[in-house]
Amino acid sequence: MDVYRQAAEIVGVVRAGNGTAKALCLRKAMQKKRQTYAVVCETLRHYELLEDVLEVAEFFKYYPQANHEFAMCMAYDVVLGKGVNTHNDSTARAITQSASYLREAYWQVHKHHIIPPRSNEKLEDEVAPDTSGGARRKIGPGDGAFSSHSLQLPRYARVNTLKISVEELVSRLRRSSEARKRARDAADGDGNTAVRSHSQQQDSDKRTTRRASLRLHLPLPEFTQDPIVPDLLVFPPGTDLHAHPAVRSGQLILQDRASCLPAAVLLDAVPVEIIGENKASSSSSGGGGKTKRHGKALVKAELEDNKTATAARKQLEYVVDACAAPGNKTTQLAALGAPHLKIMATERDERRAELLSKRVTSLGAADYVNVVNMDFFQLSSDDRAATEGILLDPSCSASGVMTRVDVALQHHHVQQQQQGKGQPADRAVSSRQGGRCGGHPKNAAAGEGQLDGDTEEAITSGAINPDAQGNDFSMKEERVEKLARLQRKLLAHSLLSFDNCRTVVYSTCSVHEEENEEVVRQVLDDERVKARGWRLSNIMPDTWKTRGVEREDEAHPLHFTIRCDPATDATNGFYVARFDRVC
Structure with a gap:
């Protein structure tokens, strides 16, 4: 066809x-x-x-x-x-x-006719939740993420510190920008020369043409470094980096801001407060442990103790990336944890495991990552005993990852439904299409008509698996619940089957509460999980505004978890929770 x-x-x-x-x-x-x-x-x-x-x-x-x-x-x-x-x-x-x-x-x-602008998103390797209440967010015409076609997310690219330092790459990119500016200024100067002969003008035109060609290879516009996520560069929306030498060589990896958070949270590359971390040491010194409180009533003194403890926290030495293919987060773990960290990257699909292995090698992470073609549930007792940390980013609805044209069409479809059936538009949008189904594989996010790291990651890994569902991508509640059951099973397995594991990070690129807070809530209600001493840790309490959704009668501090909102956080919809074992 x-x-x-x-x-x-x-x-x-x-x-x-x-x-x-x-x-x-x-x-x-x-x-x-x-x-x-x-x-x-x-x-x-x-x-x-x-x-x-x-x-x-x-x-x-x-x-x-x-x-x-x-x-x-x-x-x-x-x-x-x-x-x-x-x-x-x-x-x-x-x-x-x-x-x-x-x-x-x-x-x-x-x-x-007014034609909506292009999203400038590449086809490829990512509805934001309301933080004010416990129900699934109802996204309507006034929602900041969807109310305007002008919303454009920045282009993010992570520096691969396994191949080059942030400082060196930033210096190179800025020198290129300066060279481009000088070339442009010189070209403008040629155009302002007062009197030229015909042959001189032709020579000038040739030089200008050469400079114009050169500018195509001098590449990047102005950029900044992300103030929160380590090693992440932020470019203007629509910046096309695919052909840039740094990207082609693996020094720069196209990865959305939200996609970078799970690995950073697991390895303490961003602030994380472990509640009760100092309890044992405080008791031994006669001070006694501070009483744990849920929600916003958490004792301020305990938070201060936790800040002090973070610096002295023992580094993880062996972690499992449970749903690893094709490897953006895996290689980020390697970059953040090198040289002491060893990673087992599990992938049950043979083809995806092969792609994962190739990516790990091409990005310089082979010395730190052991790619295993195996189901996460089937790890040996020796591997489970050695594991100290787990990154769990399972299959999900991918409902946080959408292009602008999809958003515009969703609004059109919702309006049609509302007119024909009287269904509220906001409710219909909240159950819109996703694209992530199947086994354990990974997620992925950006410009129309092209591919980039995070979305390609979702496809090649199987997280978005159109063939599994044919043309039916409607996010019906039964499909979300089916995904949530798998997610709960994977998370419970992570918390209960690894005796020496002390940190687990759970993440999705979904905006549905059923796949996020409800999964965490139900697993924390498990008496076996409680008996093992697992608690939620407070992720970036002072720096990340968009928090997990809590009910009025919430029994767990779900505001310790974080969400990503396109309008607030300039990234795709995402959810991250961290569990720490406090014995």
């Missing part, structure tokens, strides 16, 4: 509210994924305009048997695209024969 046939099928599914453009384009069966994704996104962006074009041109009046979605994609090609249609079926021939009428109709109607 060629690009336009594939695109037409996907446009129909997305318009029906049964899938996301990105996930559907990344199915295994799809050919020419990037081109297909580009046509899908552009057709969806211009959909209402194209409908008007076809109506004014009376296309379906003369060709009533034409396939509607295929005609839309073909009309996009004729009116706004590159005119590369090579089809010879009846609909394609009809569009070709009507091309002049369609273009004329376009000039009549285009001024009446």
Whole structure:
């Protein structure tokens, strides 16, 4: 099936509210994924305009048997695209024969349409939760993350400190920026020279052309370092880094801000307060342990004690990345923990394990990571006994990872539902499509028509598995509950089956409370977990604003966990909880 046939099928599914453009384009069966994704996104962006074009041109009046979605994609090609249609079926021939009428109709109607801007997100390697109440967030027209098409997330890239230091790479990138500025200034100066002969002008034009070509390879715009996440660089929205030498060499890894948090939280690369950490030492000195309180009534003095204890906290030496493929978080663990940390990266799917192994090697982490093609539940007793920490980022709905075109289509679909069925728009959005299903694999996040590290990670790992569900991507409650059952099982296994493990980090790229706080809540209610001394630790209490959702009668300090909100935190929807064992 060629690009336009594939695109037409996907446009129909997305318009029906049964899938996301990105996930559907990344199915295994799809050919020419990037081109297909580009046509899908552009057709969806211009959909209402194209409908008007076809109506004014009376296309379906003369060709009533034409396939509607295929005609839309073909009309996009004729009116706004590159005119590369090579089809010879009846609909394609009809569009070709009507091309002049369609273009004329376009000039009549285009001024009446406002086209949403591109998201500048690459096709690839990521609805934010409300922190004010316990119910699943109801996202409506006023929501900051969805109310405006102008919301654009920055482009994030993590410095791979296994290959280069942050300081050295930043220095190189800034020298490149300065060189580009000098080249631009010199080109401008050439243009202002007072009098030149014809030959001098030609020479100047050649130099300007060379400089313009050079600027394409001098690359980056201004950037900053993330104030919270270690080794993370922040570029303007839409910055295309895929062809940059630092990315191609593995010195710079395209990874969303939220995706960097779990590894940083596990290895104390960001502030984490372990409640009760000082209890034993305080008792031995006669001071006694401070009483643990839930929620915001936590004793201030205990928090101060915990800050002091963090610096002296014993470093983890052996950790398991339970759902590792294809390896962004695995290699981040290696970079943060080198040279003392050893990592077992488990992946039960043979193909994904092979991809994981190749990525670990290419990014310089092979000395620290042992890739094992094995189910996390099947680890040997020796491996479980050696484990001190676990990073658990299991399969989830991926409901926090969406492109702007998906968001716009979701709003359209919700409005249609609201008009037809009287269903509140906010409730319908809260149960929108996801894209992560299947076994244990990983998640992934950014510009239209291209691929980047986090989303590609979700696909290649199987976290987004379009083939498993065909075209049905609706996030029905039963599917969320099915995922939540797997997540609870994995988390309980992590807390109960590793006798020497003292830290577990649980994360998802979901915004559904059922996959986040409710999973944590139910596992903490397990008497076996309580008996082992597991407690939630307070993640970045002073620096991260978006906290976990708590009920009014909450029995656990779920505000110790964190969420990521696109509008507040400039990253994709995400959830992170850390458990520490205090005996």
